[in-house]
Amino acid sequence: MSYLKPAELVPTIIDAGANKVLLSTRDTLLRSIMGGAILTIGAAFAVTVSVTTGNALLGAILFPVGFITLYLLGYDLLTGLFVLGPLAWLDKRPGITVRAVLRNWGLVFLGNFIGAFTVAVFVAIVVTYGFSTAPNEVGEAIGHIGEGRTVGYAEHGAAGMLTLFVRGMLCNWMVSMGVIGAMVAKDVPGKALAMWMPVMLFFFMGFEHSIVNMFLFPSGLLLGGQFTIMDxxxxxxxxTVIGNLVGGLLLTGLPLYFTHGRPAARRATPQAAPATTAAAEHELVSEPA
Structure with missing residues (x-):
């Protein structure tokens, strides 16, 4: 089969979370640096397409190229680990403690930022000929994105903060489904399609992704955007980080875990159960919702 049913999928998600949390510091940093860099070069590509063609939908359709590539290569994003790590902890996997999960998140955040910031500097150099000229049209667009999505929220006060938080939640609802989509399929075309669909949605709808923003806002500051680091x-x-955490865990990870994963005590099949009953139960649990 080229498709994992939900009851088979959840143990795969938990295994992946446990493996990520237990990775060495070196591997965690290397994978997260490359993950942040590849995702954000995809974001730069999407912005370039949107600006040069005047078609925002086309940019959104092409944005998932970076996301798909980084996950096919086994690299990591903080937004995906907001789902994977806690599920491994809930399932009481050996060595998976709250401290271990938080350590993993901290390292991946740092690595993603290093990768994204490096791409931000590279892109700023490209669109200004090494800072020797004013930004081209793509550079100007990136600067204005940073303004609208910082000062623009601040102008609305508490309502702006609420909007920002909810956009962060909705973003990682979609992105974490893309991460899990990579595990649903067993072949490359299936994985790419499963990742592409929700990620395209988040980008076109303007939801807030903490790693993409690690590129957009530093590059915006480098290119003359009218906002500050504190903004x-x-x-x-x-x-956005908090919204990404809440959205990924609350809207993707926990529903899958509690409806398909089941805690260990409830997963155990009684020894005395008739074979026909056990088989029927397996079929029921394995059917897609």
């Missing part, structure tokens, strides 16, 4: 942290990055 970026308070009115985007910090609320």
């Amino acid at each position: 970026y942290l308070v009115w985007n990055e910090i609320p």
Whole structure:
């Protein structure tokens, strides 16, 4: 079969989470640096397509190229680990503690930022000929994105902060489904399609992704955007990270775990159960919702 049913999928998700949390510091940093870099070069590509063609939908359709590539290569994003790590902890996998999960998140956040910031510097150099000219049209667009999604939220006060948080939640609902989509399929075309669909949706709808923003906002500052580092942290990055965590866990990870994963005590099949009953139960649990 080229498709994992939900009852088979959840143990795969938990296994992946446990493996990620237990990775060495070196491997965690390397994989997250490359993950942040590849995702954000895809974001730069999508912005370039949107600006040069005047077609935002086309940019959104092509944005998942970076996301698909990084997951096919086994690299990591913080937004995916917001789902994988806690499920491994809930399932009481050996060595998976709250401290281990938080350590993993901290390392991946750092690695993703290094990768994204590096791409931000590279893109700023490209669109300004090494900072020797004014930004081209793509550079100007990136600067304005940073303004609208920091100062623009601040202008609305608490309502702006609520909007930012909810956009962060909705973003990682979609992105984490893309991460899990890579595990649903067993062949490359299936994995690519399963990842592409929800990621395209989040990008076109303007939801807030903490790793993409690690590229957009530093590059916006380098290109003359009219906002500050504090604007970026308070009115985007910090609320977006929290929204990404809540959305990925609450809307993707926990529903899958509790309806298909089942805690260990409930997964155990009684020894005295008739074979026909056990088989019937397996068929019921394995059917897609």
